[in-house]
Amino acid sequence: MVEIKVANLRDTKDGIRCDRQTPLGNPFIMIAHAGKREEVVADYRLYLNHVANLGMHPIESVRNIKAMRAERRAMVIGTTPTRDAFLAELARIAFHLDRDKKATLLCWCAPEACHCDALADYFSWLICSGSSDFEDLVNRYKQIHAL
Numbered sequence: 001m002v003e004i005k006v007a008n009l010r011d012t013k014d015g016i017r018c019d020r021q022t023p024l025g026n027p028f029i030m031i032a033h034a035g036k037r038e039e040v041v042a043d044y045r046l047y048l049n050h051v052a053n054l055g056m057h058p059i060e061s062v063r064n065i066k067a068m069r070a071e072r073r074a075m076v077i078g079t080t081p082t083r084d085a086f087l088a089e090l091a092r093i094a095f096h097l098d099r100d101k102k103a104t105l106l107c108w109c110a111p112e113a114c115h116c117d118a119l120a121d122y123f124s125w126l127i128c129s130g131s132s133d134f135e136d137l138v139n140r141y142k143q144i145h146a147l
Contacts, residue, residue: 002127003102006116008109015104016093018116023081024089026115027062037113043069044115048122052090053133057083087137088144094137097123 007015018024028043030036043065050061058080081089096103103123105116126134141147 001101002097002124004097004120004123005102005104006110006114006120007104007106008111009106010108012104012106015106016096017106018089018119019107022089023085024115024119027058027080028065037109039069041113041115041118045118045121048118051083051086052122055083058086087140091137091141091144093119093123094126094134095141097127098134098138 005015009017009019020026026040026044027047028040030040046065047058047061050056050064051058056064062080093103093105105119107114107116110116123134125131126137
C-alpha cells in the first residue's frame with residue numbers, strides 16, 4: 001500500500017515541493033474574475049492529463065484549456081515548464097513512492113482543494129491500475145540520476 005499526502009508549505013518542508021516555483025505548479029490562477037478554486041483544480045487535472053498522458057507540451061495544453069475556458073477568462077501565470085521538466089518532476093514523485101511507499105506533496109493551498117490533490121489522484125490511479133506508466137516514470141528518474 002502506498003500513502004500519498006498533501007500538506008501545506010507553511011506547516012512543513014518535509015516532502016516534495018509542487019508549488020508554482022516548480023515545474024509541477026498550477027499554471028492557472030485563482031482570482032475573483034478568473035475562476036474558483038474547484039475550477040482551477042479541474043483545469044489542472046486536464047493539464048496533467050494533457051501533458052502526462054497525451055504528450056502535449058505544457059504551453060499547448062495551457063492555450064487549449066484557456067481557449068475552452070474563455071467564458072470565464074482563465075488566467076495563467078507567465079511561464080510554463082518544458083514537458084521534460086514536468087515529466088522529470090513526475091518521475092521524482094514516482095521514484096519516492098516506489099522506494100519509500102509514501103510521499104508528501106507540498107503546496108500553499110492545503111488543506112483546501114489543491115492541484116496537489118490532482119497529482120495524488122493521478123499517482124494513486126497509476127499504482128492501482130498497474131499502469132506501466134508508473135514504472136516508466138521510476139525508470140526515467142533512475143536514468144536522469146544515473147541510479
